[in-house]
Amino acid sequence: KQEVTQIPAALSVPEGENLVLNCSFTDSAIYNLQWFRQDPGKGLTSLLLIQSSQREQTSGRLNASLDKSSGRSTLYIAASQPGDSATYLCAVPGGASGGSYIPTFGRGTSLIVHP
Amino acid sequence: GAGVSQSPSNKVTEKGKDVELRCDPISGHTALYWYRQSLGQGLEFLIYFQGNSAPDKSGLPSDRFSAERTGGSVSTLTIQRTQQEDSAVYLCASSLVSGNEQFFGPGTRLTVL
Numbered sequence: 001k002q003e004v005t006q007i008p009a010a011l012s013v014p015e016g017e018n019l020v021l022n023c024s025f026t027d028s029a030i031y032n033l034q035w036f037r038q039d040p041g042k043g044l045t046s047l048l049l050i051q052s053s054q055r056e057q058t059s060g061r062l063n064a065s066l067d068k069s070s071g072r073s074t075l076y077i078a079a080s081q082p083g084d085s086a087t088y089l090c091a092v093p094g095g096a097s098g099g100s101y102i103p104t105f106g107r108g109t110s111l112i113v114h115p
Numbered sequence: 116g117a118g119v120s121q122s123p124s125n126k127v128t129e130k131g132k133d134v135e136l137r138c139d140p141i142s143g144h145t146a147l148y149w150y151r152q153s154l155g156q157g158l159e160f161l162i163y164f165q166g167n168s169a170p171d172k173s174g175l176p177s178d179r180f181s182a183e184r185t186g187g188s189v190s191t192l193t194i195q196r197t198q199q200e201d202s203a204v205y206l207c208a209s210s211l212v213s214g215n216e217q218f219f220g221p222g223t224r225l226t227v228l
Contacts, residue, residue, distance in 0.1 A: 031214045043119075043206055043219040089158070093214060101146070101213040102171065105158040 002027045004092060006106035013113055019077040021109045023090035028071050030092045031101070035064050035075050037086040038108070044089065047075075080113045087111070119220035121207050127226045128197055136192045136223045140209030147190050148210075148217065149182060153203040161205075164190065165213050197227045 003026045013019060023033070032051045036044040048057045048064040050073065056065040063076040077084060087110045091103040120139045128134050140147050149161040160174040164184045175181070179197075184190040194201055204224050208217040 034216060036219075041224075043221045044208075046216055046218060049216040091158075091217075101165075102148070102160050102163055102174075103217065104160075107157045 002030075002092060002104040004090060004104050004106040006088075006090060006109050008109055009107065010110040011112070013080060013111075015080060015082060015113055015115050017080050017113075019080050019111070021075040021077070021088050021111070023073040023075070023106055025071045025073075025092050025104075027092075028068050030068065032093065033064075033066055033073050034091045034103070035062075035073075036089045036091065038089060039086050047088075080111075082113050082115055084113050085111055119207060119209055119218050121205075121220035121223050123223060124221065125224045125226075127228065129228050130199060131196055133193065133195045134197055134225065136194075136205050136225070138190045138192070138207030138209075138220060140188065140190070140207070141218055142188075144209035144211055144218075145187065146210045146213045146215070147184060148208045149190070149192050150206045150208070151203045152206060152222070158206070161192070194225075197225075199227050201225060202227045 005024045007022045030052055034049045035047040038044050048059055050057045050064055050066045061078040066073045087108040089105055089108040091105045093101050093103050122137045145166045147164045151159045151161055162182045163171040179195045182192045204222045206219055206222045208219045210217045
């Protein structure tokens with residue numbers, strides 16, 4: 001069974017800092033990995049999807065990397081802003097070894113960027 | 116459609132009543148997922164539909180929970196004889212095909228009194 005861990009659970013930083021959020025998973029035979037943000041009381045917003053054959057994806061100030069062999073992904077946020085404050089979640093499908101497309105989600109990293 | 120929509124956005128019900136939650140996926144998306152998010156908890160998978168295949172119901176917590184997807188589009192999650200522990204936010208997501216990028220709706224907040 002796939003297990004996903006996100007570290008740290010919470011992070012509070014001043015505006016302008018560069019950040020790294022971590023996601024690790026136990027079954028490396030994955031199809032892809034997806035990063036989301038969730039604002040309080042809202043649904044999840046997709047940020048980046050990395051296919052298993054890719055090493056990284058970039059969107060604006062966000063960069064996500066994937067190291068399948070070690071079971072890790074990082075989300076890098078450059079020049080953080082107060083509007084980046086949210087919970088960030090990573091999700092991976094069940095693992096190709098299990099043949100499942102059902103994603104397993106981490107518990108998330110709660111980020112606060114203060115002015 | 117422009118995105119995944121869910122209704123109602125909020126539902127308050129009394130213990131023992133039945134509730135129906137609706138999800139309209141993005142037009143053309145063949146895969147549809149239901150999740151539950153309890154206060155302070157992670158996302159819990161409930162059920163998954165892919166095209167006309169039989170749904171994967173492995174995440175449904177009890178036989179009080181059921182879901183259907185009509186015409187490969189709209190889905191309804193039904194909870195019978197609601198209990199207080201069913202209180203949570205119910206989220207729906209769709210993707211073009213299984214394993215592709217998932218897009219989430221805003222969720223339905225269910226409160227069982």
